[in-house]
Amino acid sequence: xxxxxxxxxxxxxxxxxxxxxxxxxxxxxxxxxxxxxxxxxxxxxxxxxxxxxxxxxxxxxxxxxxxxxxxxxxxxxxxxxxxxxxxxxxxxxxxxxxxxxxxxxxxxxxxxxxxxxxxxxxxxxxxxxxxxxxxxxxxxxxxxxxxxxxxxxxxxxxxxxxxxxxxxxxxxxxxxxxxxxxxxxxxxxxxxxxxxxxxxxxxxxxxxxxxxxxxxxxxxxxxxxxxxxxxxxxxxxxxxxxxxxxxxxxxxxxxxxxxxxxxxxxxxxxxxxxxxxxxxxxxxxxxxxxxxxxxxxxxxxxxxxxxxxxxxxxxxxxxxxxxxxxxxxxxxxxxxxxxxxxxxxxxxxxxxxxxxxxxxxxxxxxxxxxxxxxxxxxxxxxxxxxxxxxxxxxxxxxxxxxxxxxxxxxxxxxxxxxxxxxxxxxxxxxx
RNA sequence: GUGGGCGUAGCUCAAUUAGGUUAGAGCGUCUGGUUGUGGCCCAGAAGGCUGGGGGUUCAAGUCCCCUCGCUCACCCCA
Numbered sequence: 001x002x003x004x005x006x007x008x009x010x011x012x013x014x015x016x017x018x019x020x021x022x023x024x025x026x027x028x029x030x031x032x033x034x035x036x037x038x039x040x041x042x043x044x045x046x047x048x049x050x051x052x053x054x055x056x057x058x059x060x061x062x063x064x065x066x067x068x069x070x071x072x073x074x075x076x077x078x079x080x081x082x083x084x085x086x087x088x089x090x091x092x093x094x095x096x097x098x099x100x101x102x103x104x105x106x107x108x109x110x111x112x113x114x115x116x117x118x119x120x121x122x123x124x125x126x127x128x129x130x131x132x133x134x135x136x137x138x139x140x141x142x143x144x145x146x147x148x149x150x151x152x153x154x155x156x157x158x159x160x161x162x163x164x165x166x167x168x169x170x171x172x173x174x175x176x177x178x179x180x181x182x183x184x185x186x187x188x189x190x191x192x193x194x195x196x197x198x199x200x201x202x203x204x205x206x207x208x209x210x211x212x213x214x215x216x217x218x219x220x221x222x223x224x225x226x227x228x229x230x231x232x233x234x235x236x237x238x239x240x241x242x243x244x245x246x247x248x249x250x251x252x253x254x255x256x257x258x259x260x261x262x263x264x265x266x267x268x269x270x271x272x273x274x275x276x277x278x279x280x281x282x283x284x285x286x287x288x289x290x291x292x293x294x295x296x297x298x299x300x301x302x303x304x305x306x307x308x309x310x311x312x313x314x315x316x317x318x319x320x321x322x323x324x325x326x327x328x329x330x331x332x333x334x335x336x337x338x339x340x341x342x343x344x345x346x347x348x349x350x351x352x353x354x355x356x357x358x359x360x361x362x363x364x365x366x367x368x369x370x371x372x373x374x375x376x377x378x379x380x381x382x383x384x385x386x387x388x389x390x391x392x393x394x395x396x397x398x399x400x401x402x403x404x405x406x407x408x409x410x411x412x413x414x415x416x417x418x419x420x421x422x423x424x425x426x427x428x429x430x431x
Numbered sequence: 432g433u434g435g436g437c438g439u440a441g442c443u444c445a446a447u448u449a450g451g452u453u454a455g456a457g458c459g460u461c462u463g464g465u466u467g468u469g470g471c472c473c474a475g476a477a478g479g480c481u482g483g484g485g486g487u488u489c490a491a492g493u494c495c496c497c498u499c500g501c502u503c504a505c506c507c508c509a
Contacts, residue, residue: 007482010500062507066432084509113509118432120503129509196506211506261508282509309509337467370462372469377460387467401469 011117011125013311021325022317026310027110029156030130033149039106039132044088046112050078055295056087058263060204067115081114084262085307086289087296089133094298103136108149110310122281122312130313131286133305135293140237143268143288143304144244150272150284150306151250159316162283165255166245166270168238169206170230172291175266178229179205189219209257225256234267241268264289268304274316283316284308329379330360331422335371337387344386348396348414355415357422376401382421384414 008014015023034041050070057064069081082088089107092098098105112128119125132149134142147164154162170178182205190198193208193216200207209220230238245252252270260269269287286306293301317324332352336345345361352359360378362371368385375383385397385406396414399406400421409417 007500067507115508117507119501123508127509131509284509307509312509335468367463368468369464370469374469376469383469385468389467397468399468406468 009125011119011123013124013126017327021327022314023310025325026130026157026313030108030110030153033153033156034108034132037106037145037149039108039134039149042089042092042107042109043111044082044085044092044109047079047081048088048091050080052087052091052296053080053083055297056090056264056292057084061261061263063115063261067117069114069116082111083115084113085109085111085129085131086133086262086264086303086305087292089305090135090289090293090296090298090301090303093135093301094293094296099136099299099301104134104142105136106132106134108132113307122309122315124311128310129307130310131305131307133303135301135303138237138290138302140241140268141244143241144248146286146304146306147245147270148248148250150286150308151248153308154272154283154313154316157313157317158322159283159313159320161275161320162272162316163275164245164250164252164270164272165258166242166252166268167226167255167258168230168234168267169226169259169265169269169287170234171266174229174231174234178224178226181224181229182206182208185223186219192219206259207261209259220257223257227254227256237267260285260287264292264295266290270306272308274319281312282309283312328358330358331380332357332359332382332384332418333362333371333375333378333380334359334384335362335368335375335386336365337368337371337385338365338391340388340391341365341386344391344396344411345384348384348386348411351415352418355419357415357418372399372401382418384418 031041050068053064053068059065063083068083071079073079089109093105108131110128110130112126114126116125117123130153132146134146147166151164169175183201186193186197186201186205186208190201193201194211197208197211197216200211206226208216209223211217211220227235227238242252242254255271258269258271260271265287267288267290269285271285272283274281274283284306285308286304288302288304290300290302292303293299332349334345334349334352336342342365349359349361360375360380362374368387371385372383381401383399383401385399387397390396390408393408394411395408396411397406398409398414398417398421404421407417
C-alpha cells in the first residue's frame with residue numbers, strides 16, 4: 001500500500017470507478033423514495049460557522065467536545081467542517097424564510113460529514129450521509145413518514161434484516177423530572193458504574209442508559225424509563241407513531257435505553273441497526289427536535305429527521321451478499337490502423353457519441369492486433385476498424401466482438417449499422 | 432482518547448527451522464509471436480530504498496526502538 005509519495009489523510013477514502021455502481025444505486029434508491037414522498041433536494045455548505053454546531057448539535061455532545069474539524073479562516077472567523085447535517089438544514093430554513101412555504105417543508109440531502117475520531121471498519125473521518133428533515137409540523141404522522149423513508153430506502157436496496165429501535169425522550173417540561181429520577185436512581189449505585197458513567201451522572205444523565213459496559217448495563221436494567229415520565233401529549237404522540245409504523249408494516253422494538261448522542265432530540269428517537277451489530281454498526285438514526293430552531297435563535301419550529309451513513313449501507317449490502325452492478329463500459333471501440341485514419345476515427349466517434357453510443361477510440365495508429373486486444377479488454381462489443389484501405393474506399397470495417405462476421409459499411413451508414421449490431425439485429429451492411 | 436494484531440511490486444502472496452549473495456511468483460499492465468484482426472496460449476519488458484526513520488550486527492524484509500498507516504476491540508456515532 002504505502003508507496004512513496006503523498007497519501008490521502010487518515011480516515012478518508014477514495015471512491016474508485018469500481019465503487020460507482022454501488023454508490024449510485026444508493027443515491028438512486030434514496031432519491032426515488034424521496035420523490036415518492038415529496039421530499040425535495042437541498043444542499044448546504046460543507047463548512048458552517050462553528051457557532052451553528054456549538055449551539056445546535058450541543059456543547060455536551062462528544063461531537064462538539066472532541067470530534068469537530070474547527071479552524072479560523074483568514075478573516076478570523078471560526079468555521080467548522082459539518083459533523084452532521086441537521087443544524088445546517090434548520091439554518092437554511094430560517095435563512096430562506098421557508099415558513100412561507102406550505103408546511104411541513106420536507107427536504108433531503110446527500111453530503112460528506114467530518115468527525116475527528118479513530119478510524120475503524122465502518123468509521124471514517126470523512127463519511128457520507130443520506131438524510132432527510134421534515135420541518136414545521138409536530139404531528140407523529142410526519143415522524144412515521146420520515147422513518148418510513150429511511151426504512152423503505154434500505155428495503156429497496158435489498159437489506160431486509162435490519163431492526164428499528166424507537167424510544168421517546170419526552171418534552172422539555174418532563175425532562176427535568178426524568179433526569180432527576182435517573183440521578184436519584186444511579187447515585188446510590190455510583191460505585192458500581194464505570195468512570196465515564198460517573199461523570200455522565202452530573203453531565204448528561206440520559207447517556208447513562210446506553211453505556212454498553214456490563215456493570216453499567218446491570219444497573220441500568222432497572223433504571224427509570226423515560227416513557228413513564230412522558231406527559232399526556234408526548235405519550236399520545238408516541239402511541240400514534242407506533243400505531244402508524246404498524247400500519248406501514250414496519251416492525252419496531254421499543255428500546256428504553258435508546259438516548260442518542262445529540263442534545264437536541266425530544267420525543268421520538270430511533271435507530272436502525274443490523275441483527276448482530278456492535279456499537280459502531282448503526283446504519284441510520286434520527287429523531288424529533290422541536291426546540292432546535294429556537295436554540296439557534298429563531299422562532300419555534302418543530303422538526304424530525306434522520307441521517308444514514310452511505311458507507312455503512314454499502315457494508316450491509318455486502319454483509320447480506322448482494323452483488324453490485326458492473327461499471328459502465330463503452331459499446332464501441334474505433335481503431336485507426338494508420339495515421340491517415342485518425343481524422344476518420346475522430347469523426348466516426350463523434351457521430352456515434354452524438355447518437356448516444358458510448359465510444360472509446362484508439363488514439364494512435366497501431367496494429368489491428370493491439371487495437372483489438374485493447375477493445376476486448378475494455379469490454380467493447382463492436383470494433384470499428386479504419387486503415388488505409390477503408391480511408392481510400394470511404395468505408396469502415398465493423399467487427400462484432402461477441403462473434404459473427406465482420407462487415408464493410410459506408411461512412412454514412414456507420415452509426416445505423418453499429419446501432420443495429422448493438423441491438424442484436426442484422427447488420428445490413430454489404431460484405 | 433485507550434488497548435491488541437498487521438505493513439514485501441497496482442492486487443494476492445513467496446523469500447529455505449536463531450538474520451546470509453543481484454527480494455521471487457501468479458494476476459494485471461505494456462510490447463511482440465512477419466503479410467491488416469481480439470479472447471486461449473507463448474515470449475519479453477516495465478513495475479519494490481521490503482510504509483518511513485533510527486539502532487543492533489561483518490551482514491536486516493527477517494531482531495529492537497520510534498513514527499506513519501491499516502485493522503480489531505473499547506468509546507462514540509453514521
